[in-house]
Every structure is written in structure tokens, then in C-alpha cells.
Amino acid sequence: KPTGSRYLADETATLALGAELAAVLKSGQCVYLLGDLGAGKTTLMRGLLRGLGHQGAVKSPTYTLVEPYELNGVHIYHFDLYRLADPEELELIGIRDYFDGQGLCVLEWPQKGAGVIPAPDLTVTLTVQPPGRNANLEWA
Ligand code: ADP
Ligand code: MG
Numbered sequence: 271k272p273t274g275s276r277y278l279a280d281e282t283a284t285l286a287l288g289a290e291l292a293a294v295l296k297s298g299q300c301v302y303l304l305g306d307l308g309a310g311k312t313t314l315m316r317g318l319l320r321g322l323g324h325q326g327a328v329k330s331p332t333y334t335l336v337e338p339y340e341l342n343g344v345h346i347y348h349f350d351l352y353r354l355a356d357p358e359e360l361e362l363i364g365i366r367d368y369f370d371g372q373g374l375c376v377l378e379w380p381q382k383g384a385g386v387i388p389a390p391d392l393t394v395t396l397t398v399q400p401p402g403r404n405a406n407l408e409w410a
Contacts, residue, residue, distance in 0.1 A: 272407050279402040284310045287405060288317020291392075297344050298371045300388050302380040305396035307352075310403045311378045314394065315348055318376065322346065335363060345373035351382035360386045 271294045278284045295301065295318070303311040316328040322341045331337040331350045339346040347368045354360065360383055368375060369388050380387055395406045 271409060273409060275404060275406045277399070277402055278310070278396075278405055281310075281313055284313045284396075284403060284405075285317035285320065288314045288319075289321030291394075292318045292321025295374055295392070297374050299374055299391040300369070301374075301376045302390040302393045303376060303378045303396070304380070304393060305403075306398065309396035309398055311396060312350075314396065314405075315376055315378075319346065319348075335360075336368065347373050347375045349375065349377040349380075349383075351377060351379040354379070354382040357383050357386040 272287065272290050276287070278287060291301075291314075303314060305311050312328065312330050319328055319339060319341070322344065324339060324341055328348070329337055331348055332352055335349060335351065335354065337348045339348070351360075365383075365386060375388075377383065377387065380390070389410065391410050393408045395408075397404045
């Protein structure tokens with residue numbers, strides 16, 4: 271399992287880390303993606319989804335909060351809680367159903383859902399370090 275810190279020199283390296291994660295993550299797990307706007311969170315998710323066989327585009331679910339995928343029978347939920355004003359909103363979209371232990375949940379801006387979303391199995395922290403990014407991976 272990829273663990274600890276590594277430097278991602280370009281976008282391709284971020285996508286490759288996502289593909290590495292695709293190979294080790296299991297359904298029922300929860301991943302937090304931390305980092306400022308532009309740190310590469312959605313790019314990492316794109317690499318992860320491609321690694322699981324997704325061939326289409328990857329939308330940023332900034333306005334919809336969650337984008338569901340189904341790949342080879344596995345449900346994957348990509349959350350972006352950046353615009354969430356109140357964690358209570360998550361109850362309204364039926365958040366509990368997403369965390370029923372069947373799907374793989376990946377969250378950008380999980381801090382905004384504090385108290386409502388489960389604890390992470392993996393936290394990836396991305397920081398801008400020109401010209402690339404630093405990634406730190408910590409498993410629970
Ligand atoms: P976030 O979802 O964290 O806001 P994005 O994934 O949308 O960030 O990425 C923002 C920009 O950073 C994109 O233009 C992407 O191509 C770029 N990017 C991603 N990873 C790297 C990297 N390792 N080095 C340089 N640029 C990167
Ligand atoms: Mg994003």
C-alpha cells in the first residue's frame with residue numbers, strides 16, 4: 271500500500287498515484303482527500319476512477335455534492351463538500367445510504383461534513399509544491 275510522503279512532479283504522477291490506490295482500496299472504505307483548491311484532489315480521483323476502469327469524464331461534484339459511479343459491480347461515490355453550508359444538508363441527500371459499507375467513498379473537503387461522515391480508512395493530503403505537488407498518505 272502506498273504510504274508516507276512522495277513528490278508528484280506533474281499531473282501524470284498524480285493520476286498514477288490514483289491508479290495505485292485503485293489497486294489497493296476496497297469497497298466499504300472511506301478516503302479523505304485534503305488540500306487547498308487546486309491541490310490536485312479531483313485529479314487524484316480521476317486517476318483512481320481510471321484505474322478502476324472508468325473511461326469517461328470525471329465531473330467535479332461541487333454543486334451536486336456527490337457523483338456516483340459503478341465499475342465492475344463496485345459502487346464508488348465521489349463527494350465534494352466544498353459548498354456545503356451545514357452538515358445537516360447531508361442528511362437531506364440521504365448520506366447514510368452512501369456509507370452503508372457497500373461502496374467506496376472518496377471525499378474532497380470532508381471537514382465540511384464533520385460529525386456526519388464516517389472516519390477515514392485513508393487520508394491523502396496534497397500540498398502545492400511548485401512545480402508539482404506533495405502527497406502524504408496515512409492509513410488508519
Ligand atoms: P482540486 O480538486 O484539489 O481543486 P484539481 O485536481 O482540480 O485540484 O487540480 C488543479 C490543477 O492542478 C489541475 O490543473 C491539475 O492538472 C493540476 N495538477 C494536478 N496534479 C499536479 C501535479 N502533481 N503537478 C502539477 N500540477 C498538477
Ligand atoms: Mg476538486
